[in-house]
Amino acid sequence: xxxxxxxxxxxxxxxxxxxxxxxxxxxxxxxxxxxxxxxxxxxxxxxxxxxxxxxxxxxxxxxxxxxxxxxxxxxxxxxxxxxxxxxxxxxxxxxxxxxxxxxxxxxxxxxxxxxxxxxxxxxxxxxxxxxxxxxxxxxxx
Numbered sequence: 267x268x269x270x271x272x273x274x275x276x277x278x279x280x281x282x283x284x285x286x287x288x289x290x291x292x293x294x295x296x297x298x299x300x301x302x303x304x305x306x307x308x309x310x311x312x313x314x315x316x317x318x319x320x321x322x323x324x325x326x327x328x329x330x331x332x333x334x335x336x337x338x339x340x341x342x343x344x345x346x347x348x349x350x351x352x353x354x355x356x357x358x359x360x361x362x363x364x365x366x367x368x369x370x371x372x373x374x375x376x377x378x379x380x381x382x383x384x385x386x387x388x389x390x391x392x393x394x395x396x397x398x399x400x401x402x403x404x405x406x407x
Contacts, residue, residue, distance in 0.1 A: 269317075272302035272310035279311035283319035290319065298322055298337055 279301075280287040293299045294309065299318050301309040311319075318340065325331040325339065356367075356375075370376045 268312075269314040270312045272312050272315075274311040274316070276301075276309045276311070279309075279316055279319070282316050283323065285319060285323065293319065293322060296333060296337065298333065298340065
């Protein structure tokens with residue numbers, strides 16, 4: 267079962283996080299934790315949500331961070347996770363030091379699939395002598 271599967275009603279989640287259910291409602295309103303909703307609009311918390319609630323409590327009680335600071339910390343941690351996933355994705359496109367990237371219309375860097383190069387012609391360069399000089403060229407492709 268995935269960590270982000272919504273399983274727990276608010277009373278169970280509050281007990282698992284060591285908080286009052288009203289605190290969970292407040293954190294939901296502030297955007298610190300965003301539980302899933304049922305068809306009847308009831309909150310359903312996942313194990314990831316409960317871990318976040320515990321982290322909020324730790325930052326608040328142990329480190330003395332206010333709720334606005336906690337929200338910013340959680341946003342930055344989320345951004346770091348997103349960027350790590352993007353780096354892992356881009357590394358999958360890189361072979362032994364050869365990188366193939368392009369820029370999309372918005373200017374973002376995008377990994378692209380490597381295109382096989384056309385083989386070079388097998389003819390050797392031709393030499394022509396005119397007035398004592400040697401001129402080399404390759405046939406045009």
